[in-house]
Amino acid sequence: MNNSLLRRLTSYIVPAISFCLYTGTCQAADAVVDDLSPKIFQVTTAETRPNDAVLVRGEYLDKITEIKVYRLNDDNVDTELPGYVPMPLEDGLLDHNGTDRRMKYATTGNGQSVDLIQQGNQSVKFIIPKALEEGVYSVEITGEKKHKSNFYVNVPKVNWVISEEGLKVTAGDYLRIQGKNLLRSGGKGQVALIPVGKRQVVKVKVATYYDDFSVSVNVPGNLTPGEYHLYYHNGLGGKTAWSEPLRVTVVNKSADWWGTSVFNVKDYGAKGDGVHNETAAFRAALNAAEQKGSGIVYVPRGRYMLTGELILSPNVILKGEAKEVTQLFWNPLNWDTNEMPASLISETHHFGVKDLNIWASRAWGVILTTGPLNEQGNVVLENILLRQSAQVSGMLYQVKPNRDVVDAELHSRWSKTGIVLRGENLKIRNCIFNSSGMYTFYAATGFIQNCRFERNTTGVNQPYMLVHPKGLIYEDCYKQGDGYGYASSIDESRNLYEARNSIPLTIPMTGNV
Structure with missing residues (x-):
């Protein structure tokens, strides 16, 4: 069914359904409202101040005869059950996720009539009266036959939430809430959680405001796991102005999946002197952790030369003493041309790398998720200093034929070079990356925070970063400004919050996508 036909069917059906919900008495759609009365599909949802314009989209909007704007009172809602008025929804039934907390719209005073600007069949604009205070506005639209439609402006909208357990609410931990209109002057935001099918309410005040699109609350530790409805109030508009x-889904906080068992690589023969080949010792420690089912493969301070790939196991983390004193480096002359390993460090899910300095000369992939796509995810990269260079060695790379060979070698599998991670619960924090290859995050859920992404150029003009978000917070990072982008695939591009990132020659980016 095409969108135009769906919109027309919705415009006939929705008024009748809405009438049933409000009055409890169902009648035929044509008995409730004329089919040619204004139908609203979408309105401005971003912050709107006095003297700002509001865009309304829909059908038969040329039939509108009057628009009135009311500024709702900011009544205290601390002791009130949450109540909300659904926003218009394009190509869908009104209030499709509704609950019994739906309320009839409110107005305050007589309202102010406003001019209709650029009025047409499918859109109209109006200006919020300059004399009104900032706040939540109730808008009343009247059609030719006195049919009235209503919606709110500046009411909060919650799109998604995320915690250390993924796209869930974690009892006893923080919760990031992502949406619009979350921050208003006075800082009186709060969350209400109501178990599905029940009426008891748990309310939590906002602990941290990042901006109008993101806030954080501390969830009580005694919250019972299960399914809940979450409502948000930004402190303005009174009892009907909740999101x-x-x-x-509320879950309990889980323990670290890598456990507490420690496997020191020096107990398996590693020297850390920068001379001996440590590959066998590292693999022996990794194998011991695999046999245990989980563990921390610990690398004390030192320089460790490796000549082969390290394949981790689920529930295993490779951890150094600190990135300032523990370095892993791969001998760049160990592989013939086009025979480099696909990745130096890899696993499918539940693995991590922490507190290490990694020098990956002449490598394709450095850290990759591998295996079945639907199993990939749950990766931790923290406190890493990583450099990937396509060069064989400084002197050899100065010879143009050698340089051309290694550049072509890397270019031959560009999309699988560098760091390529996929899946849910990715946690990439406090890292410095300087790579000849890509930074790619497919179908990514989780956090990328306080990192620096630089490109160690190879002379190949290719994009160096791709981000395909499915619920990703990407903030407080530096990323080199040449050649990054976001997925165009609808299936792998939704719910991205990017804020306070520094990009050379551009301004910091903030907002939800």
Whole structure:
């Protein structure tokens, strides 16, 4: 069914359904409202101040005869059950995720009539009266036959949430809430959580405001796991100005999946002197952790030369003493042309690398998720200093034929070079990356925070970063400005919050996508 036909069917059906919900008495759609009365599909949802324009989209908007704007009172809601008024929804039924907390729209005073600007069949604009205070506005639209439609402006909207357990609410831990209109002057935001099918309410005040698109709350530790509806109030508009409900899952905080067992590589023969080949010792420690089922493969301070790939196991983390004193480096002359390993460090899921300095000369992939796509995810990269160079050695790379060979070698599998991670619960924090290859995050859920992404150029003009978000917070990072992008695939591109990132020759980016 095409969008135009769906919109027309929705425009006939939705008024009747809405009438049933409000009155409890169902009648035929044509008995409730004329089919040619204005139908609203979408309105401005970003912060709107006095003297700002509001865009309304829909059908038969040329039939509008009057628009009135009311500024709602900021009544205290600390002791009130949450109540909400659903926003218009394009190509869908009104309030499709609704609950019994839906309320009839409110107005305050007589309202102010406003001019209709650029009015047409499918859109109209109006200006919020300059004399009104900032706040939540109730808008009343009247059609030719006195049919009225209403919606709110500046009401909060919650799109998604995320915690250390992924796209879930974690009892006893922080919760990041992502949406719009979350921050207003006075800082009175709060969250209400109501178990599905029940009426008891747990309310939590906002602990940290990042901006209008992201806030954080501390979830009580005694919250019972299960399914809940989450509502948000930004402190303005009174008891009907809560966000529409978002259904969320509450879980208990889980223990670190790598456990507490430690496997020191020096106990398996590693020297850390920068001379001996340590590959066998590292693999022996990794194998011991695999046999245990989980563990920390610990690398004390020193320089460790490796000549082969390290394949980790689920629930295993490779951890150094600190990135300032523990270095792993791969001998760049160990592989013939086009015979480099696909990745130096890899696993499918539940693995990590922490507190290491990694020098990956002449390598394709450095850290990759491998295996079945639907199993990839749950990766931790923290406190890493990583450099990937395509060069064989400084002197050899100065010879143009040699340089051309290694550049072509890397270019031959560009999309699988560098760091390529996929899946849910990616946690990449406090790292410095300087890579000849790509930084690629497919279908990514999780956090990329306080990192620096630089490109160690090879002379190949290719993009160096691709981000395909499915619920990703990407903030407080530096990323080199040449050649990065976001996925165009609808299936792998939603719910991205990018803020306070520094990009050379551009301005910091903030917002939700």
